[in-house]
Amino acid sequence: MALSLGMKNSNKILSQMKSKVGLLSLIKQSSCTCSMNSHYNKTPLTAAPFARAFKSPDSNFRLSPSLFLVRRFESIKAGKQLDSFGSSVNNQFLDFPGGRVAFTPNMRFISESSEERIPCYRVLDDDGQPFPDSSFVKVSEGVAIKMYNDMVTLQTMDTIFYEAQRQGRISFYLTTSGEEAINIASAAAIKNDDFVVPQYREPGVLLWRGFSMQEFANQCFGNKADYGKGRQMPIHYGSNKHNYFTVSSTIATQLPHAVGAAYALKMDQKDACAVTYFGDGGTSEGDFHAALNFSAVTEAPVIFICRNNGWAISTPISDQFRSDGAVVKGRAYGVRSIRVDGNDALAIYSAVHAAREMAIGEGRPILIEALTYRVGHHTTSDDSTKYRPVDEIEWWRTTQDPVTRFRKWIESNGWWNGDIESELRSSVRKQILHALQEAEKAEKPPISDLFTDVYDVSPSNLREQEHSLRETIKKHPQDYPSNVPI
Missing domain, CATH: 3.40.50.970 (Thiamin diphosphate (ThDP)-binding fold, Pyr/PP domains)
Structure with a gap:
């Protein structure tokens, strides 16, 4: 019941935001219709093409809806399959942690990229x-x-x-x-x-x-x-x-x-x-x-x-x-x-x-x-x-x-x-x-501030380092800024 109420509240909030802001286009990534430039595997984004890709706002942004990807897989909660990978085998599924997984007789690898780039x-x-x-x-x-x-x-x-x-x-x-x-x-x-x-x-x-x-x-x-x-x-x-x-x-x-x-x-x-x-x-x-x-x-x-x-x-x-x-x-x-x-x-x-x-x-x-x-x-x-x-x-x-x-x-x-x-x-x-x-x-912080704010009581190795630094400054004052209090 708590899960059901939580999902209802989530849906209500999402609905309110859609009407208020108008930004949440519930569109699958695979159905993007707006392309920023040519497929990146064919034309890698090197320096000059990266700049040129933005020079035509008509092609790049005119049709660009906001694409919040509306759904994530909810850790241990069942969810619906977003992408279609063909029909299942006799509607058989595997009840696996994270949600049911359909079986398919077709060997199909998930593509390393979509045909169109995510719009902006x-x-x-x-x-x-x-x-x-x-x-x-x-x-x-x-x-x-x-x-x-x-x-x-x-x-x-x-x-x-x-x-x-x-x-x-x-x-x-x-x-x-x-x-x-x-x-x-x-x-x-x-x-x-x-x-x-x-x-x-x-x-x-x-x-x-x-x-x-x-x-x-x-x-x-x-x-x-x-x-x-x-x-x-x-x-x-x-x-x-x-x-x-x-x-x-x-x-x-x-x-x-x-x-x-x-x-x-x-x-x-x-x-x-x-x-x-x-x-x-x-x-x-x-x-x-x-x-x-x-x-x-x-x-x-x-x-x-x-x-x-x-x-x-x-x-x-x-x-x-x-x-x-x-x-x-x-x-x-x-x-x-x-x-x-x-x-x-x-x-x-x-x-x-x-x-x-x-x-x-x-x-x-x-x-x-x-x-x-x-x-x-x-x-x-x-x-x-x-x-x-x-x-x-x-x-x-x-x-x-x-x-x-x-x-x-x-x-x-x-x-x-x-x-x-x-x-x-x-x-x-x-x-x-x-x-x-x-x-x-303005005056610089004192030398002592180098050794504070880590330990409540300064350990022996830090006390030795502070003593050594002060002795070095005394021997070579010309090598240290005069506006740093010792």
Whole structure:
């Protein structure tokens, strides 16, 4: 009876979302009618074709419905067969854990790919205008203006901090150039009580939640006000106040952590979910596969957001996987999934908004693959022109900029104009420059902070290391910065 009620409630929620959001097209993956480009096994996605695949919005997105794959196999619950593999033998079935399996006399292997690629959900065209009959979650003027303000702020902060690194004022930096919509729109679609388990290219989520320019600058300079006490690389932000787990450089290790956090929220019956981000390269790590399976089996309310920007540092996606991107991997593990235009802020906002309702309301994981492009270098230690064409980078920078596209939309609504634009950019630049100067002048954390916050009582080996470091500094003071208190 409990199972029956649960299924009724789940169906009711799904029905409500269909009428409210209009995003849940209950379509089988095998019946996709919209193709992004030619079959990937025939034409691998190398650098230039990846860019060209997006140059014709009419062929790529005009007919693209949202394709949340509606059904997963429910761990130990019986379910109906999604795909037809021919008639069964005298209607005979095997009652196997997970659901009945039909017998067939025909030997048929499951294809390694479908004939058509999974289409990409899109709302705004290149001119910032919604497609006819497009379905998306309505955004108020106030939310839309804040989204645009934060995208501009993030873009400006990246430019100034990147220049500061090039001037030798900070040691390391990476930008979110070209991926501002994923940052800000996804943050706008979730709640502050939701746990965010980031990779390293999501500072916009913190910005949306109220992390100040001064807090960003303090972390990058590793000064005394830095919450990490100078013990993290620049851009490895973290904030308990904002439910934002501290960034770690290691790839995909955050994904199982996010599932664990989501499962804890579920156990505590919280009206919240966990949201975790990763790049296309992260799908090559074992932690990605473990996390998807872990989340499906435990039915954890977690949203996986994959930023498929075509390049994992210098490795193109054609060398990362032979499948149709990351979205198809969700179905393999029983995770509802969708592919979204990552440069369309309205599409990202709508998809994440719907994903959150399903994750919490139905108690299930959701996978979102956002197709975007990393316009900047991977980090300040990288020169991406060595492995990808300059004209490809410029095409994305000039014609597919998510900030420009969203600005056109709010201007068409009468919510924005050139005068407000100039005032915003001038004000933001002054704030960031002031924060950078203040962070640079601030005192560094004391040497003792290197050895704290792990053990309640420091063990003998750490005490010996601290003593040795202090003695070395006394002998060679010229080799250590003078603004670090001893």
